[in-house]
Amino acid sequence: MRACALTVLALAASLAACSGGREQQAAQACGGEIANRLKGKTFEIDLHDLAGHAKTEAADTVLMSSTATFDKGLTTEYKQPFDCRVRFDNGGKTATVLYLDFKWNTADLKKAE
Numbered sequence: 418m419r420a421c422a423l424t425v426l427a428l429a430a431s432l433a434a435c436s437g438g439r440e441q442q443a444a445q446a447c448g449g450e451i452a453n454r455l456k457g458k459t460f461e462i463d464l465h466d467l468a469g470h471a472k473t474e475a476a477d478t479v480l481m482s483s484t485a486t487f488d489k490g491l492t493t494e495y496k497q498p499f500d501c502r503v504r505f506d507n508g509g510k511t512a513t514v515l516y517l518d519f520k521w522n523t524a525d526l527k528k529a530e
Contacts (some may be wrong), residue, residue: 477505478503497519
């Protein structure tokens with residue numbers, strides 16, 4: 418769990434250092450929300466990939482899609498796509514996650530032996 422949180426924080430910090438654009442800000446908000454909701458799970462998300470898949474829905478709203486990898490490197494590793502919708506408030510200074518949806522496909526899950 419600690420490694421997962423460190424991975425998300427490291428990616429967020431590197432994105433913040435590179436650029437402060439809306440897509441990166443939205444990706445950081447999504448990454449934080451995912452880390453909060455998946456506490457105790459071993460997962461990894463690529464914030465750069467998430468930011469690269471941002472689509473503007475309205476002047477203050479962005480929809481992003483990417484894939485989370487769970488149990489990376491283990492025999493139980495699996496990937497799940499997700500969508501995250503972010504709204505910008507305070508003149509674009511604050512990014513708030515409005516919607517987070519994992520497309521769980523249990524058929525892809527490997528059974529423990």
